[in-house]
Amino acid sequence: MNESELLGEKPYPFKSGYACIVGEPNAGKSTLLNAALGQKLSIVTPKPQTTRKQIVGIFTDERGERPCQIVFIDTPGVMKPKYKLHKAMLKFADTAVGDADVVILIIDAKRYHDENRTLQTDLAFQRIASSSKPKILVMNKIDLLRKEDVLPLLGRLSQEATFNEIVPLSAIKSFNLTELIKAVYPYLPHDAPLFPTDILSTAPERFFVSELIREKIFKQFREEIPYSTEVVVESFEENFEKNPKRKDVIRCAIVVERESQKAIVIGEGGSAIRKIGETARREIEAFLQRPVFLELFVKVRENWRERDQQLRDFGYQ
Numbered sequence: 370m371n372e373s374e375l376l377g378e379k380p381y382p383f384k385s386g387y388a389c390i391v392g393e394p395n396a397g398k399s400t401l402l403n404a405a406l407g408q409k410l411s412i413v414t415p416k417p418q419t420t421r422k423q424i425v426g427i428f429t430d431e432r433g434e435r436p437c438q439i440v441f442i443d444t445p446g447v448m449k450p451k452y453k454l455h456k457a458m459l460k461f462a463d464t465a466v467g468d469a470d471v472v473i474l475i476i477d478a479k480r481y482h483d484e485n486r487t488l489q490t491d492l493a494f495q496r497i498a499s500s501s502k503p504k505i506l507v508m509n510k511i512d513l514l515r516k517e518d519v520l521p522l523l524g525r526l527s528q529e530a531t532f533n534e535i536v537p538l539s540a541i542k543s544f545n546l547t548e549l550i551k552a553v554y555p556y557l558p559h560d561a562p563l564f565p566t567d568i569l570s571t572a573p574e575r576f577f578v579s580e581l582i583r584e585k586i587f588k589q590f591r592e593e594i595p596y597s598t599e600v601v602v603e604s605f606e607e608n609f610e611k612n613p614k615r616k617d618v619i620r621c622a623i624v625v626e627r628e629s630q631k632a633i634v635i636g637e638g639g640s641a642i643r644k645i646g647e648t649a650r651r652e653i654e655a656f657l658q659r660p661v662f663l664e665l666f667v668k669v670r671e672n673w674r675e676r677d678q679q680l681r682d683f684g685y686q
């Protein structure tokens with residue numbers, strides 16, 4: 370009970386707080402954030418380690434049964450770090466847990482079932498195990514499980530560790546998301562909205578632009594290129610608002626680690642980089658809801674994933 374409740378005052382009628390989403394790479398954290406918001410904010414690819422920073426997604430329900438604002442924080446997947454970049458990524462996950470009112474641990478239920486995995490082997494579980502925050506386990510991807518396998522898995526996992534709630538859902542099919550909101554709600558502090566109720570995120574447009582380009586690179590190239598690449602918005606000319614006949618002009622650098630990678634990203638006669646530009650531009654325009662001219666070029670920054678200064682310049686650490 371807080372002070373006002375002791376005085377017999379009614380608690381503040383609205384609830385508001387932070388819920389971080391943590392899990393191993395590919396568990397579906399970003400898909401869950403997008404599904405909860407009904408809008409794609411966080412990039413999603415079939416490859417692990419897609420998300421590299423914290424992505425804020427603000428869910429607000431002012432008129433429902435549970436008036437609340439949940440500030441979801443999507444985080445990089447917890448893995449064994451191989452580069453300084455990975456350490457910086459893990460730090461984003463750790464600070465999100467530290468700042469959260471509720472910790473959502475998400476697992477790939479299909480893998481857990483098929484491989485008979487236990488929570489004790491889960492790197493993300495290990496990382497949050499000692500946190501005293503309320504914890505919710507999300508069993509994601511249940512669309513891939515047979516119906517009769519869901520409850521036994523839920524039973525097994527509830528034996529393996531203690532959670533405040535366990536929610537089986539399918540982020541990709543937006544199935545059972547209301548149950549997740551219901552599960553988070555009790556653990557939110559009584560408080561006014563932390564952010565304006567009509568915004569979905571706090572990140573600047575530039576950030577989403579660079580992420581959408583990175584997503585296309587993840588989808589277009591195999592193995593090493595996506596992991597050696599960073600995207601930096603070098604300039605963003607906002608012309609459209611002043612004159613709707615003119616497009617915004619966005620210039621972005623695709624940073625790679627070696628000359629040989631530069632050649633691959635450019636492709637024969639520029640074909641590969643043109644394809645990145647076309648697919649990314651379409652999505653950027655849909656996201657910004659205005660036409661843009663997207664100019665891409667490639668830069669080499671030797672070994673950037675291991676260099677402190679370079680990582681800081683890119684917004685890590």
Ligand SMILES: Nc1nc2c(ncn2[C@@H]2O[C@H](COP(=O)(O)OP(=O)(O)OP(=O)(O)O)[C@@H](O)[C@H]2O)c(=O)[nH]1
Binds near residue numbers: 398444512539542
């Ligand atoms: N079948 C199915 N696939 C899903 C579901 N949720 C996510 N996926 C897929 O799983 C893959 C990884 O999804 P992400 O949302 O990028 O996973 P993540 O946890 O954010 O991954 P990292 O950012 O790499 O840590 C993508 O191919 C998604 O489409 C789900 O509920 N069902």
Ligand SMILES: [Mg+2]
Binds near residue numbers: 399444445
């Ligand atoms: Mg992600």
